[in-house]
Amino acid sequence: MGVEVKVEGLTKSFGRQVIWSDVSLTLPAGEISVLLGPSGTGKSVFLKNLIGLLKPDRGSITIQGNDLTKLSERKLYEVRKLFGVLFQDGALFGSMNLYDNIAFPLREHTRKSESEVKRIVDDKMEMVGLAGTERKLPGEISGGMRKRAGLARALVLDPEIVLVDEPDSGLDPVRTAYINQLFVDLNQQIGATFLIVTHDVNTARTVPDNIGLLYRRHLAMFGPREMLLSSEEPVVRQFLNAQRQGPIGMSEEKDVGELEAERQAGYEMPPLPPIALQLLPTDGQVRAGQRPPGAWCQANGVTPPPGSFQDPPGVAGSAGNARHAQSSGWTKPAGRADDDTLALPRVEG
Amino acid sequence: MSHPAWSASTTHTRRPERELMASEPITGGLRTAGNLFSFGLDTVVSLPRRPFQIREFIQQAWFIASVTILPTALVSIPFGAVIALQLGTLTRQLGAQSFTGAASVLAVVREASPIVTALLIAGAAGSAICADLGSRKIREELDAMQVLGINPIQRLVVPRVVACMLIGLLLNGLVSVVGVSGGYFFNVIIQGGTPGAYLASFTALAQLPDLWSAEIKAVIFGFIAAVVASYKGMNAGGGPKGVGDAVNQSVVITFMLLFFVNFVVTAIYFQVVPAKGS
Numbered sequence: 001m002g003v004e005v006k007v008e009g010l011t012k013s014f015g016r017q018v019i020w021s022d023v024s025l026t027l028p029a030g031e032i033s034v035l036l037g038p039s040g041t042g043k044s045v046f047l048k049n050l051i052g053l054l055k056p057d058r059g060s061i062t063i064q065g066n067d068l069t070k071l072s073e074r075k076l077y078e079v080r081k082l083f084g085v086l087f088q089d090g091a092l093f094g095s096m097n098l099y100d101n102i103a104f105p106l107r108e109h110t111r112k113s114e115s116e117v118k119r120i121v122d123d124k125m126e127m128v129g130l131a132g133t134e135r136k137l138p139g140e141i142s143g144g145m146r147k148r149a150g151l152a153r154a155l156v157l158d159p160e161i162v163l164v165d166e167p168d169s170g171l172d173p174v175r176t177a178y179i180n181q182l183f184v185d186l187n188q189q190i191g192a193t194f195l196i197v198t199h200d201v202n203t204a205r206t207v208p209d210n211i212g213l214l215y216r217r218h219l220a221m222f223g224p225r226e227m228l229l230s231s232e233e234p235v236v237r238q239f240l241n242a243q244r245q246g247p248i249g250m251s252e253e254k255d256v257g258e259l260e261a262e263r264q265a266g267y268e269m270p271p272l273p274p275i276a277l278q279l280l281p282t283d284g285q286v287r288a289g290q291r292p293p294g295a296w297c298q299a300n301g302v303t304p305p306p307g308s309f310q311d312p313p314g315v316a317g318s319a320g321n322a323r324h325a326q327s328s329g330w331t332k333p334a335g336r337a338d339d340d341t342l343a344l345p346r347v348e349g
Numbered sequence: 350m351s352h353p354a355w356s357a358s359t360t361h362t363r364r365p366e367r368e369l370m371a372s373e374p375i376t377g378g379l380r381t382a383g384n385l386f387s388f389g390l391d392t393v394v395s396l397p398r399r400p401f402q403i404r405e406f407i408q409q410a411w412f413i414a415s416v417t418i419l420p421t422a423l424v425s426i427p428f429g430a431v432i433a434l435q436l437g438t439l440t441r442q443l444g445a446q447s448f449t450g451a452a453s454v455l456a457v458v459r460e461a462s463p464i465v466t467a468l469l470i471a472g473a474a475g476s477a478i479c480a481d482l483g484s485r486k487i488r489e490e491l492d493a494m495q496v497l498g499i500n501p502i503q504r505l506v507v508p509r510v511v512a513c514m515l516i517g518l519l520l521n522g523l524v525s526v527v528g529v530s531g532g533y534f535f536n537v538i539i540q541g542g543t544p545g546a547y548l549a550s551f552t553a554l555a556q557l558p559d560l561w562s563a564e565i566k567a568v569i570f571g572f573i574a575a576v577v578a579s580y581k582g583m584n585a586g587g588g589p590k591g592v593g594d595a596v597n598q599s600v601v602i603t604f605m606l607l608f609f610v611n612f613v614v615t616a617i618y619f620q621v622v623p624a625k626g627s
Contacts, residue, residue: 051496073500081498091493094485105497153497
């Protein structure tokens, strides 16, 4: 039921160019985390470091007592079986049809009979809504379907950690909403630790339990969603609200002159928008990582922006609210760290 | 937004390795050579590792054979003919017509057939392997494979290398036969040589070790071509253009390596195996 991933002091550079340095964060077991960042801040590079496709210059990545950065090649292949990774374009094998693609890990790593493989593959294809497309080749289907097929393949070995690289790139908002809901449902069903890398603010606001922000070659902040969504820190605020006003510029960061000009123009950052409700599993179950809305704010004496934790206007009824209210009377599942330690704010820079 | 800032950041974002190589041409070149060598070693180490991918091996062997057999045969006929024409004239000038067949066999078996094999293996098989692996690389298929706990060297490269070696071996035999037949045809039919003299002198100069050395050469060429193509393919980068560049470089590098190795192996051969009658 999910394992913890502990990253300490991770630094990566290509040649003389530092991608990011001294990144430390802990992905809590069984929770959904999102890693945000402007384009070109090395989010995908971070993901590749996590699975050992790239070697960091310094730092450690600890999973179940193994430091991934120091493992031998052979051991690394063993540890990788804990992971399910969804690449940007699904990364399906172009020469195989969808069924063979999804069956591939089972056939390579297990001695399951072909009928058993079929049962598992059918089950996963059903889960991502691809039943009936088994014989299609990856070149014959749409990008959204490729992503879902990639997800099914990532899930077939029952991973403990699911890493997702930009689930929303190249998808329309409706499909993005569906795939986001799928992540929440999957997290509830299989209890794996999720890390989603994205720059889609809407995904970041509604899906995760924890949010991290990579900016200017370091991790600006990592913590529970309410901590970041109510944060006054200019970079976090600017990014999570997708504004032009703030320290992030078009190319990288704005220079001093530009910021000065902005301040002299008398521009105040707009007020924080209300914190939206988190997506809930569709079947009404409570996820292990889920916290009642507003709990972090309450525990840390932060007043959330007005209008927070309410259904957006126009959503008929308050079924969502009722379910959230239910989960407010929610008890801590066993094996979870104390809220206080989890809520420990890690603010840098 | 100022333009210089934009362009500065875009040059920074991608292809750091390319930059590195441009700034340090010598160490960059050495590093590539070292990486290629270690890639070859990795392949050799992975060779005996179970499970051997028999299916992939058969598919690849079939594929390589299908793209090389016809061009090889078509190249070796004029190759044998040219040698026959040259030797036919030369032997007449020297007054040694009876040795036309002997010299022709010697030239075809010892040199022409490994060279033709090398050209075809590098040009047809190597470019196909490099393009295949390169497109898998840029579609992140290789990353996905590694993440699924499968070593692409063992799963994809080893079967291709073994298939290339086998097909190299077989192609060499094909070139020898077709080349000698072509030589016979041109010498006897076109130049009016005597069939008996041509056939009788076959073993006058050539000996069995000539054939063995040619076959060993072909196997080595197959190995080198497949390793270079796989290495270049698996390190392709920068989108579809990167794959095109990789294929181009792989063919050029393979040609240079093969001709050099051919020279080295030939030099060793003459030290080890004494020429007939000397």
